[in-house]
Amino acid sequence: xxxxxxxxxxxxxxxxxxxxxxxxxxxxxxxxxxxxxxxxxxxxxxxxxxxxxxxxxxxxxxxxxxxxxxxxxxxxxxxxxxxxxxxxxxxxxxxxxxxxxxxxxxxxxxxxxxxxxxxxxxxxxxxxxxxxxxxxxxxxxxxxxx
Amino acid sequence: xxxxxxxxxxxxxxxxxxxxxxxxxxxxxxxxxxxxxxxxxxxxxxxxxxxxxxxxxxxxxxxxxxxxxxxxxxxxxxxxxxxxxxxxxxxxxxxxxxxxxxxxxxxxxxxxxxxxxxxxxxxxxxxxxxxxxxxxxxxxxxxxx
Numbered sequence: 244x245x246x247x248x249x250x251x252x253x254x255x256x257x258x259x260x261x262x263x264x265x266x267x268x269x270x271x272x273x274x275x276x277x278x279x280x281x282x283x284x285x286x287x288x289x290x291x292x293x294x295x296x297x298x299x300x301x302x303x304x305x306x307x308x309x310x311x312x313x314x315x316x317x318x319x320x321x322x323x324x325x326x327x328x329x330x331x332x333x334x335x336x337x338x339x340x341x342x343x344x345x346x347x348x349x350x351x352x353x354x355x356x357x358x359x360x361x362x363x364x365x366x367x368x369x370x371x372x373x374x375x376x377x378x379x380x381x382x383x384x385x386x387x388x389x
Numbered sequence: 390x391x392x393x394x395x396x397x398x399x400x401x402x403x404x405x406x407x408x409x410x411x412x413x414x415x416x417x418x419x420x421x422x423x424x425x426x427x428x429x430x431x432x433x434x435x436x437x438x439x440x441x442x443x444x445x446x447x448x449x450x451x452x453x454x455x456x457x458x459x460x461x462x463x464x465x466x467x468x469x470x471x472x473x474x475x476x477x478x479x480x481x482x483x484x485x486x487x488x489x490x491x492x493x494x495x496x497x498x499x500x501x502x503x504x505x506x507x508x509x510x511x512x513x514x515x516x517x518x519x520x521x522x523x524x525x526x527x528x529x530x531x532x533x534x
Contacts, residue, residue, distance in 0.1 A: 245522075308504075309521070312506070312518075312520070313504070315502060315503065315504075318502075318503060318504045319503065322503075368503070371501035371505070372501070374501060374524070374528070375499055375500060375501050375507075377528070377533045378499050378507075378527065378528065378531060378533065379498050379499060381531035381532065381533050382493065382496050382497075382498065382499070382531070385481060385493065385494050385531070386494055386495075386496070386497070386512075387444065387494045387495060387512070389461070389512050
């Protein structure tokens, strides 16, 4: 049940990230021009494709990254594999659901993907650091003297 | 509730008196927290039985259905199961993984790992792992969650 809840949370987070990516891509094409075959629209199929991709992408996240009992190096290898795996899924679904139609669209989507992936990890590590400081400060108040 | 604090000169003189109409959950929690350190329980080592105070415990670990209590003086066997000790000790004693209870008062500092788990360095320089699933509870116990 806990993993199912995590999967739902991850699905929402990843779907939102994809939605932001697609909106940025659509806005750039609309404002600056580019792929003449590309038409920015946000219909129900687009929404379904985003949620579906989010749901599929969250599976490796729940299976691979939630198991934390392993050495740091092994976990970093998992993160790299996770990043590549998600990139493959997003690229495939993007091709099927026509988030991009030409190579420049693919490159654009790739840049957004890696930017979002790195951003999520940076924010996550920043939250961890902030929590550490809070916990250490609280521990100072209760620690036994030895 | 009105709270009065009176400074005393030594640890022996320390005591808390709670005057209330009934024992609410909050009052039970306060009693549990205040009594936590004074509680003692039976442990054994080399065939001898000892009573140790909760305040002497760094952490308690369960290995192969046996319970081991770690203090500054070393490791002791204990007849109680982890879940029993968790209820018995309460306060700043809490689960940090499926097989371990940690005394938060014996933690020198914590450091998060990239995976989200937390490495807690104890006052005896041992490092124990707080699993990701228990981090929220740690923060709650410390009043920051």
